[in-house]
Amino acid sequence: MNREKIVFAFFIMLALTLNFGFFLGDIDSPDHHSVYELYAAIVVSLIATVMKLGDRTHVGAVLLATSLVADLQLIIAAIIWGVMTHVADGGMTTYAMASIVSLSAGALLANITSVVLLIVETMTVRH
């Protein structure tokens, strides 16, 4: 049993589940999407990325890439959120909310890819 692998699997899985929770709901309704969930998804995703820093294996490098994609999408979503609530006049719009949720959906795809890669790697190693 490899502790590093367990911890990493935990974080990558948590990133996926949190992101999925955030994504669930009407796409343009701010009531259906909690800012706390987005925050947690970003933090967990960042930690998962750092855990793959400096990994020289091929799968490790691809995992680093996919989680970097997820970070990028989620951080952009958070920036839009911040700009809409603090900078723009009139607060959050349905249009902005829809783009935030679709960005997180993109991140969700990246998260799913990471998990699939992780499962594939685990399967090949365990056999």
Next chain:
Amino acid sequence: MQHVFYLFLRRLRAPIITIISVYAISILGFVVIPGQDNLGNIWHMDFFHAFYFVSFMGSTIGFGEIPYPFTVAQRVWATISIYGTVISWLYSMGTIFSLFQDQNYQRLTRRTRFINQVKRISEPYYLICGFGSTGSRVAQQLDKHNIPSVIIESKLKVINELATDELGLKLPSLCANASDPEVLKIAGIDNDLCVGVLALTIDDQANLAIAINSKLVKPDRLVISGTQSKATTGNLASFGTDMILDPFEIFADHLMLILTQPYKHLIYDIFINPNHNVWASPYQDTRGSWVICGYGRFGRALEEQFKKHNIAHTFISIDPKGYNAPFGTVHGTGTEAHTLQEAGIENALGVIAGTDNDADNLSTIITARDLKPGLITIARQNVRTNKPVFKAAAVNLIMEPGRIVANEIYMRVRTPLLTECFDLIRLQDEASSRTLLRMIANTMDDEDLDVWTLTINEEHSPAITEAIDEDKTVALRSLDKDPRDRELPLPAFALMLKRGNEYRLVPPPETALQKGDQILFCGQHQAQTHMGWIMRDHNTLRYIQTGKVGPDGLLWGWLKGRHQQDSGAQS
């Protein structure tokens, strides 16, 4: 091979995760803990402001409590967060600094720097494995002539000395075991620019490994290896090592040359040592017996040569049986008077102090000279820095293994034809050598002697090949004239001509040059520059051959042609 950057990232994982976690918890705390605005309403900090606040708090910049003064609960959380973030920053910085101090990390950085330095070399270079007394001399000589070299040495102390610029050499160097194929690879053994591999470590097995590796990667490339035993020599020769150098064999050979054919040795010495100084003038009587202290590798090499030339000799050894010394060897160190007397120093012509201990060797020389003044003294100098002591002892001939090998290598690398030339000189008789020596002495005229090779081809001598293409004869003599005044000869002469597989020592001046000829010239350095003009500039060549200065451009050539026609018509 590990890359420094990846190591760096891997070490940074824990600190970065710590910082992210501490920040995440602090931010979340500020978002959750309720505050009060100016009017006393309950107010929740949003994520943006929480991130903003924690960012400047964590880096201890501190802009104060914004946007509204904090409540007690917020202040408690801020206090906890300050300690948390500052500690996580200190931890990260500590990790980074300790990484820079880490031996492994430093080794990797040096290795990466070495790889980059080797990659940046853009001209042909030599790979020198082993930076001992031989390797350092060769590197210095190459450096003096602007030929780059790459150093691999297993002793860290030596590499550090090189890095701190004590020798004034700026060469890529790596502290590693040179027999490791991975190390040879990063030193560029499969690089096209690596024109020669010099295996000069003190370990025969390592030298073998290096030579084999190089011959496998590039069979045609020059490989020179040092050797300490006959077995290694044979092994090295078996796979085509280009030059195998055993300092003791070389010295024993030279010593015999001094004793039996002094003129040949003088010629050799003039070329090898720019500031040469030889005790054995050819007029000296060199017949007599010798006392040799030390019977090891050096002793055996000497014994072989002495036996071959039937010169009487007696060995002194500390352990005649252990070293399997010949019958009649005197037991002792050679530093005491009675052992030397026992070996017959009173009737000897000379003494050779050939142990591997410099102090013993000097002591032997001084004791022997006290017993018999006028003795020829030869001492082996093992440590390079002992040179002043040996000089002060006024030893007739100092045998320095490192220098002998370095000279041979340098000669081969700089002017390969010179090695072949010496082979020819050895074949001729002493009388011709004497004539040759006189020629060299006349040419030198108290200046430093230089040797260089000229090649007759389009690249190196366009003017001469052009003339040959026009069916004009260019004699060797033409190269040897002053381009400023063709009546004056240049202070140089052709030592050897190589045409195909034929060699000719001191070719006659009237020899007609052919394409592909290689000529070894010796003389004063300035002559080389003048020869360059003759070989490249067809006007200079025409002046040398005909004494006429021709017009350079087409217009002048045409005008001159007309002028000659006119004058021809008038007469």
